[in-house]
Amino acid sequence: MKKILLVDDERWVRTALKWTINKLDLPLQVVHECQNGLEALDWIKMNEVDLILTDIRMPVMDGLALVKELSTLNGAYEVIVISVHDEFQFIQQAMRSGVTDYLLKPIEENEIKVCLEKWLHKKSNQGNVSKQLLAEKDNFPLSTIDRILDYIEKTPLDQITLKEAAESIHINPSYLSQLFKQQLNKKFVDYITELRIEESKRLLQNTTLRMSEIAERVGYSDLAYFSNNFKKIVGSSPSEYRNINSKTSDGTLNKR
Missing domain, CATH: 3.40.50.2300 (Response regulator)
Structure with a gap:
């Protein structure tokens, strides 16, 4: 079903x-x-x-x-x-x-x-x-995940999708999704989400970019969804996180 x-x-x-x-x-x-x-x-x-x-x-x-x-x-x-x-x-x-x-x-x-x-x-x-792809998985190069991780590292977060990642090494997106979870014990989407949240934390702490600009840079086209996702993972909203962790003009962390 x-x-x-x-x-x-x-x-x-x-x-x-x-x-x-x-x-x-x-x-x-x-x-x-x-x-x-x-x-x-x-x-x-x-x-x-x-x-x-x-x-x-x-x-x-x-x-x-x-x-x-x-x-x-x-x-x-x-x-x-x-x-x-x-x-x-x-x-x-x-x-x-x-x-x-x-x-x-x-x-x-x-x-x-x-x-x-x-x-x-x-x-x-x-x-x-x-x-057919699964039947051939035992013969698939072990370097597949390494190649995908290399692709992710070199690609801007707002441009990364499962489809594009799979096409970068010429394999089926569904197979990549299965292989990713098998090798790294987490979903492709969850891995990318973790990277996006970490980058957004860095931008919130070290820049004065608007929330909408930060959301777009890390790959969220919808600000509300970015804020909702951020709060679920970090425990505070992006604005709250910035208020607590923003740096002062002399570069020191402004812990309030």
Whole structure:
């Protein structure tokens, strides 16, 4: 069974979508629902999901911002966006960002069935490739992770994604994700997040850059998500951290 996350600010829409998906009798299961992109990102950090169905127009963090953050964290996520006819320019923007497909409201049962069946067929083909790669893993050069770590070290944090890292050494992103966790005992996204938080701490302590500039430098396109992530990991907000740890003009640490 493939796991689906529904993201929409309207509860009745999520309920209708879940009911329709269950009715289709496909190997799919809606495992969680979120009402905005920020909530979805927080949930994804702690849970596995195969497909994300997200509305484009939502408060706090909309669907386009969610797609951008997912691409930054882990390019392997599959996303289908949902919108209305008069917002087609947003769908085009989402498609350029790498989403899998789109659905237009009001969503007809047959349309969502065709869309999901197409996605399942694509995943089946990808699965066959992954099995072949896993069968060959014992012969894969042990230097693979070293090459990836070297790539990460030399690449600006705002440009690092799983997809780009995998392409840098010509391997499948899914296989790299598995290999990374196997060799380093942590997810690729978690490793990159740790680097981003450490760099943001350095910038907060040693520069007067605005929060939005620091967020962008370390790879967060959404300031709210950066602040939320920072506080979860560090225990204080970026502004609180700066107030406590900023350096004075003579270079000494200003511990308040």
